[in-house]
Amino acid sequence: MGDRPADIGVYGLGTMGANLALNIAEKGFRVAVFNRTVEKGFALRDDNPGIGDNVVPASTLKEFVASLKSPRLVLFMVPAGKIVDAEIAEVAPLLSPGDVMIDAGNADFNDTVRRSRDVEGTGLNFVGMGVSGGELGARHGPSIMVGGAKDTYPQLEPILTKIAAKYEGAPCVAWLGPDGAGHFVKTIHNGIEYADMQMIAEIYGIMRDGMGMQADAMAAIFGEWNKGGLSSYLIEITAVNLAEKDPETGKPLVDLIVDEAGQKGTGRWAVIEAQKLGVGATTIEAAVSARGVSSRRSERAEASRFYAGIATEAADFSAEAAGIAELEQALETAKIIAYAQGYATMASASEEFGWNLPLGTIAEIWRAGCIIRSQFLDDIAGAYETGGVVNLLQSPAFIGRVEAGQTALRKVVAKASMAGIPVPALSAALAYFDDYRRARGTTNLTQAQRDLFGAHTFHRLDRDGVFHHRWPAV
Ligand SMILES: NC(=O)C1=CN([C@@H]2O[C@H](COP(=O)(O)OP(=O)(O)OC[C@H]3O[C@@H](n4cnc5c(N)ncnc54)[C@H](OP(=O)(O)O)[C@@H]3O)[C@@H](O)[C@H]2O)C=CC1
């Protein structure tokens, strides 16, 4: 077994790459590993007795590639952008026709499309593959969203189905479409992740600033919510986050963490693509923007001094069971709206790029392994299985739930606004819903303005054709 060539190579042994390599090795495959800091590959083998027998570290890239069986599978797990391009440029000359390069990191799908085109005619294959689940997911079972040429997928499938998370026994991995489809879907996954996290943070803000609740009490509520309709990984970890104490001070750790959110770009990519496609992904946009605002901490501190005297109403939230249930229902309703926006973005991209994305399958492979995994995704999968989904907000699976929950969302947004508690994502969800559900909007006036200042023309309700009006001179 010692000299048996490796089934796959992983280049990049950070949090994700190292854990994915161990996951692959544990499933009985031999995995060659290489890293900029070369020693990490050897440490991965030596520090993992048993599993390490299947880990084949290399000192040079040439040695790494030479240790792979043919056709070779080389998986990159490094930060997005130029690093991926640099690694492709290094590795591609060492490969042969039929070999496959896989970018398993997060990537701007436009880069993935470009890289797929770049290998055309070389005999090499390029796969853009989204992997979600963080460190533990990579180690024990992530959700995997595969793009690229369909005929390349069977080469990866035996390994991917073994290492992926399982939902009721079904592996959470699928080929979703050509070139950038896999990375696009991962990008929307992350956009939804941003929205989910922001909305949870807003509810936390209401509990903390509007209800005066302490972290322990909030942890208990999120723990309870995790047994109901909101049951999900993100709600589960929120309860853990809130319950955790700082070992040095004994205080809730969350109270000591600086309120500046980081971001690596995937949420922003989701919003940019939604905008390009003309889809209103407003809840995701609000979540991305909220991270941006959060990062301007000293500026916010200054602004808080200027507006310290502003008169807001006393928060009208109740910590009684009914008040907590109202928050829960508001969050559930806004969540449906946020997911509807994410799915609308994928549906639009599918049409625009001719991908034929299997939207139901996407919900299925998100049910386990990934950061947004939840019971709720099973309902989305069910809606697509029934068929005829134009938008999740028009699906019989959700109409009743949104109808029943919208009052709670409305009340929570209204009360938070009056109390001066920011709820940008929750209010964006509500505004989108109200805009989406009205047959007669207000952009007739926008069209009139555009026609007045720029002769942009408009359509009329009472007759066909394109019209320009000679508006009075202003
Ligand atoms: N962390 C997470 O939860 C998730 C991350 N991802 C994505 O996975 C990818 C990897 O992320 P993660 O493992 O967290 O990142 P880490 O920061 O933990 O690891 C980065 C890896 O990239 C290597 N690297 C960094 N810069 C260079 C460079 N200039 N040239 C060559 N190698 C370089 C590092 O090598 P060295 O050891 O020498 O520094 C290391 O192996 C990213 O695209 C990320 O967005 C996807 C899902 C979840």
Ligand SMILES: O=C(CO)[C@H](O)[C@H](O)COP(=O)(O)O
């Ligand atoms: O892809 C992921 C999960 O699905 C990563 O955890 C990603 O890094 C999260 O994004 P950000 O760092 O921007 O919060």
